[in-house]
Amino acid sequence: MEYDPDQPQYSTSDPKSFAYTSALERWPVILTSAIDDLYRSVSNVPAAETEKLAEGKAITEQLAKLKYELQHNRQLTPLLDDGEPDIAEYNKELEQRGQLTWYNAPWLYTECYLYRRIATLFARSKHWKNYDVFARQKLSTFKSSRAAVLELAARYRKLAKEAGEDKKGVSSEQIEEAERLLFVEMCEICLWGNATDLSLLTTLTYEDIQKLQGSEARKAQEKNIIVNDMSAAYDVLRDARKTKGPQEERRVDIVLDNAGFELFVDLILAGYLLSANLATTVVLRPKVIPWFVSDVIPQDFADLINALRDPQAFYTAPDDTGRTYEPLSAAQEEDVDFLFKQWSQFHADGRLVLRPHRFWTSPGSYWRMPHVAPDLFEELKGAEVVLFKGDLNYRKLTSDAAWPPTTPFTTAIGPLGPGSGIRILSFRTCKADVVVGLPEGEDERLRNEPNGGGDSGARKWAWSGKWAVASFSDGKK
Incomplete structure (x- = not known):
């Protein structure tokens, strides 16, 4: 404390x-x-x-x-x-x-x-x-995400194929702009994957979960990203690729949040970063014990990969109610198989790494990290960017404190902010009261939205997951 x-x-x-x-x-x-x-x-x-x-x-x-x-x-x-x-x-x-x-x-x-x-x-x-x-719930929810998983698998496979094609006649500026837009899209997919947080969505049906996922839902939600620093993070990764030698590591760390579909979209982002050479290594940082219902532990990674190993069996097996599911098409199986093989190869090559640490399940805020987990603090400095996923990580970064909403994100994260040596990108769909980095008057505007809290004194707009932030801090400056 x-x-x-x-x-x-x-x-x-x-x-x-x-x-x-x-x-x-x-x-x-x-x-x-x-x-x-x-x-x-x-x-x-x-x-x-x-x-x-x-x-x-x-x-x-x-x-x-x-x-x-x-x-x-x-x-x-x-x-x-x-x-x-x-x-x-x-x-x-x-x-x-x-x-x-x-x-x-x-x-x-x-x-x-x-x-x-x-x-x-x-x-x-x-x-x-x-x-x-919580394992049974995590796998069940991933199965409920079938439609979104298949959509993203097809989209990702197509992008990977396009990335390998000859780009004659296209200027470097055009290529960079296209890459920036693609990076932002991948980040948005990763951001909204946090919508399926089992500790919060305790009453949703299979159909409700499907509505929270997929490209149409993401397009509709784009305007709801009220702080968006994704492009700043792209600049850092692009510049590192230009300035570092081919033998130098360029690492992105992802402090994981939820298992199942959110872990799946985290792997979509990780695979993209490695395929696009925006990173040479991606370190996934899970919890060491079951946590907040759906948070990732190492076994969840193994369970997800095993589900993708045989998606036909996983996605068509009857559920607990006896409900049966349509078989996957041959094209859908091929799309998922592409992901399975690529991610498995990245993992085998040591480019996609799991590195758990007990600090992530400690009782306090991340303000304590330099003092209580100095080994982890020093390790994170080696990454180009450390991506913190989800609401709990955001609450811990900001000490779950009642900051004025206009407080800069760099101030609210204290010793992990400027001068820390750590570049932080925080993806979070808002499901708690703490929120920082908003322009003057934005909190008041959102309180006046339907179910926003109004003059009740409650910041209800920040509870539902409808609004999101992608906040960046360059601690290497």
Whole structure:
């Protein structure tokens, strides 16, 4: 806490904040889903495996106890030791913050505490140690994204073919402008992939999810990017390609957010950067434990690649309700196979790398990184650009603080801003109160939009994911 800004953080006690709505409405639903998932898995354990069965039932009961504590506004208790060093960090901060209750606590710390506490229940077990209580949901949602996946696979394959064609008669200026536009399109795809955040979209149907994805939806949403610094990031990557030698690494890091479709679009961007030679290496940075329902852990990458290995089987298998799906056409299979082979080859060549770090599931803001994770801080300096995906990363970059909305992004990210040695690009569809870098009067204008909050005191426009920001900070200056 000593490294955080002086600005107050959003609290679950403020009825005008999304923090309050999250604690009251979202968290119980998430815990109920986790309980249902584990109950289903425990029910499939053979009766002869008595120890595993008993352990699974005990964890289910502990999840139900956690839900009861939450809904009855009980005091947060110290986390039980599961052998990982961050437990001491969580408990120290809990002690420093005093007697927190679920509905009267800093939102950022408390939400991290919730998922870290769930993780301890499994980590302390013998037979369920590596169980991801959210994995079933993540794969199911990726399956629901079939239409958008197939559309993007076809588009990407076509672009890759065009990239290899002879460009005689086309000036270098025309090529660069086309590349800039394509880079922005890829970034927009990557940005709006964040629309399918399972911790927020807890009630959507299959049809609802499809409406959030696809090219028509992206075109309609383009005007809703209220801060757009994508072109500045392109300039950095273009200039690095011009000035660095062929043997020098030009790395882009992606601090991942959600699994499933969002990871898929992250890989679309990564594949494009490598294919277009805007980067020589892309480092994907996942979490180390199941987190915020849908956040990526290394197993999610493996699950996605395996789904693409045999898309016919994955996308046509009946779902839990028994619903069946149309077979993929031969062309659709070929499109997906192209992605699978390219991404697998990039991974095998060491150009597409996964590098998890426990800091991403720590309780506090990224203002603390230089002090509590100096190894990671130094490593990120080696990238041309570090792309932070999603709302939680944005909240952690800005310390989830109640900044005035006109505060420059470079100010709100503190020690990761100018002079840090790290270039940051943050993609975020707005699903929380904190928002910075807006022109004077923009927050007021958006509050007056339908369901924007008006004069209620609530910044409701920033809760729905309708609006987005792509904010850049050149920390190498």
